[in-house]
Amino acid sequence: MDSMVIQILTWVLHPKVWRFVGFASSIVGLLCYALSSSFNYLFGHWNLLKIFLYSIFSLIISIIILFANIWKHSTTHRLKAHAAFLVLTITSLYSFFFDKVVNGKPDAYSLMSCAAFSIMLLSLSRQIQCGFEIDLMYFFLGSLIVQLMKIKLELCILGVGFSYLIIFIRSVFSSINVVIYNQDPISLQVVVNSDSQQLASTDIRSSMAEQLSNCVNVLRQENSNLIDMLLEQLKEYLGDDSELTVSDPNFEAVLRPKENSNLMIDALPPETIENLHKIAKLMVSAGFEKYFSDVYISCRRGSLDESLSKLGFQKVSIEEVQNVSWGNFKQKIERWIKASNVAFKILFPTERRLCDRVFFGFSSAADLSFTGVCRESTLQLLNFADAIALGSRSPERLFRVLDVFETIRDLIPEFESMLGGLLQNEATTIWKRLGEAIRGIFMELENRIRHDSGREASPSGGLHAITRYVMNYLCIACESWQTLEQVFEENHGNLLKEYPKIEDRMHSSSALSVQMNWIMELLESNLEAKTKIYKDPALFYVFLMNNCMYMVHKTKDKILETILGDAVIQKYTAKIQQHRENYQRISWNKVLDILKLDSNGSMQPNEVAESMKQKLKSFNMLFDEICRVHSSWSVIDEQLKEEIRISIKKTLLPAYGNFIGRFRSVPELGKHADKYIKYEADNIEARIEGLFEGCNLSTGS
Structure with missing residues (x-):
């Protein structure tokens, strides 16, 4: 009553x-x-x-x-x-x-x-x-x-x-x-007050504030228990060795956002929420809506900060993020990703449900309070992402920036559904800025390739470090090909203007394929420039063969091959064949020229014998020199190495056999002919088998 x-x-x-x-x-x-x-x-x-x-x-x-x-x-x-x-x-x-x-x-x-x-x-x-x-x-x-x-x-x-x-x-x-009433927070x-209406109003707010303070203190004390309970639930996801991201299909199963947010609400003392609701109803009715909302926001904002801190995310300025060391950089991003996912999937929905219960019947007050609780934490999370977007364009940072880009992209719908569009424009702007950072990183990679003037090329003509770095980089980057396609698609028009000739040579003209092909062409140009360090022309063709073969092997990675298409593999396979032919022409055509028989019939028998002995001597010297030098060179692909050896045998052995047969038939040499012959055919074949054994590198690394 x-x-x-x-x-x-x-x-x-x-x-x-x-x-x-x-x-x-x-x-x-x-x-x-x-x-x-x-x-x-x-x-x-x-x-x-x-x-x-x-x-x-x-x-x-x-x-x-x-x-x-x-x-x-x-x-x-x-x-x-x-x-x-x-x-x-x-x-x-x-x-x-x-x-x-x-x-x-x-x-x-x-x-x-x-x-x-x-x-x-x-x-x-x-x-x-x-x-x-x-x-x-x-x-x-x-x-x-x-x-x-x-x-x-x-x-x-x-x-x-x-x-x-x-x-x-x-x-x-x-x-x-x-x-x-002091003894009953709901009565x-x-x-x-016959003296002053203002004094009565002050007493009212003071009394209400006391009861409100008691309730929010209880709520604040419960928050530590709730976050500890949540951390236990999410220990699989939050573990140091876990790399599960929001794009992982198992992410929803691990976080179970709806169940966890309901679990946290249900774990709160129901009488505390009910008392807060009744106090809110009375204070709003008495005209103290803003005061109640401010106290509530302050309480829950502090609890939310505590929760994010226990998740490993600390408030940092943009300058602090940009100056962090590389080792800590990776760790901070991993913590940020996990904290962002938990915040938007569990903590913010929990705050939304709590506001709806406390401010039941006052939807505008509930919306205002929820916004006040979550706004600062949301800004802190966005500021971290913005600092990453504005940071260094070092290629090594690509994969961490991709993680941040994907996280922001996947959480943007939450800004609309959960926060009612709060800071959605800011999130979208930062997401686009991260895309610009990714494109900037690839531009920096291009600059590194252009200006790589390293003279440390292998003396054996083996794989150059820049080839290994770039091709492995592209293969790893393409594991995120869908994200990269999205990033470069926004800049597709500019790519085609900058690299117009590439699209004409490709079956696929997707933005990512254009970008990847352009980087490979830059790498090829850089490698061709590096051949100038080799004094022996044959060696720089071996060098180009090795590096082009490595590019082909890496391009045959199932993801990179899908992006670039068969045309690119065919293009570099043809270049390998061309380099092989040039190597054989420069190295072995001189040997074959020595083995050519004279067709001058006017020569005297003694002159013919002397000419044959001189040719055989020149052959032995040149063959020895080529085998000695080329055996220290390297062809990293076993199949290519065998193909080169077989090709040399097919051209050299018949010519040498004909020459030796003619040498033995010269009457002036007679039975002494064998003492001039240093190599039999099987010896020649054995020496050829010893070519390119210098430094065999695996194509899989």
Whole structure:
């Protein structure tokens, strides 16, 4: 029963109720006065112009009454003085004309208008404190009593009773306020304050604040237990060795956002949430909505900061992020990713559900408080991502920046669904800035390739470090090919303008394929420039063979091959064949030229024998030199190495066999011919098998 009385009292004293009462009574009063005999006597019969003017006048008065509460903030005494003087003038004129009218008996409409105007002014006094509204109320109450006495003297009792009721209610406004009783945070008591309404308001807020403080302290104490419980639930995801990201299909299964956020809410003491809800209801009704919201936001914001701290994310400035060492850089990003995922998938939904329960029935207050709780943490998480976007463009940072890019991209929908669009533009801007950073990293990779002037090329013509670095880099990068395609697609038009010839040579013209092909062409150009360090032309063809073969092997990676297409593999395979032919032409054609038989029939037999001995001697010397030098060279691909050896055998062995057969048939050499022959055919083949054994490198690394 007490609770019902309290609810009724709270409702009756609510400012919005009296705003409506004042607005309604003004309409009734103006309408009744328009129909009264007093109006007709003063202004004559109605016509369209009078109806229009009176309607405008009535509308203005009603709107002023409806929004009169804005005057309560006014401290301009001059305005109040002018308003009071205007009211005095109007009431004096009304009184003058009314005295002329009341010679006859007033009608019911006049009585109703006076009663309505007095109620209207009672409502006005509830909303503002200008003073003249009370005088007006007394004026209309007095007019009502006089009119009733004109009709019949005994009716003055009715007028006096009605007037006393209005005046009594007005006095109640000055002395009654609703506060929270100290021993029961949900009950109310009436406090009489005859000295100062402001003092009563202060006492009310102080009492409410005490109960609110008790509840939020309980809530704050529970937060540590909740986050510890959550950390236990997520230990698989938060483990140091875990690399699970939001794009991983197992991510949702591990985090289970809905279940975990409900679990956290259910773990809170239900009486604490219920008490907070009741306090919120009372404080909002009493006009302390902002105060309650500020206290609640402060409490929950601190709890959210504590939760993120336990997840390993600390507030850092952009400068601190950019100056962090490489080892800590990777670790901080991993912590940021996990903290962001947990925040948006669990912590923020938990705060949303908690706000909805505490502010049940006050959706705007719930939205405002939730925004206040989560805004600062969201900004901190975004600032970290922004610092990454604005940081170094070192190619080694690519994979960490990709992780941040993907995390922001996958969380942007949460800004709309969870935060109602809060900071969505900022998140989108930072996400695009991360895309620009990724493109900038690839530009830096291009610059490294262009300006790599290293002279440390292998003396055996083996694989160059820049080839290994770039091709492995592209293979690893292409594991995130969908993300890179998205990044480069935004810049596709500029890519095609910058690299127009590449698209013409490719079956696929996707943005990523254009970018990858361009990097490989830069690498090829750099390698061709590095061949100048080799004095032996044959060796730089071996060098190009090795590096092009490595490029082909890496391009055949299933992801990179899909991106670049068969045309690129065919292109570099053809280059390998061309380099092999050039190597054989430069190295072995000289040997084959020595083995060519003279066709000059005019030579004497002794001259022929001497020429044959000289050719064989030159062959032995040149063959020995080539085998000695080329055996220290390296061909890293076993199949290519075998193909080169077979090709050399197919051309050299028949020519050498013919030469030796002709050498032995020279009569002048006779039985002494074998002492000049250093190599038999099997010896030649064995020496060829020893070619390119210098430094065999695996193509898989």
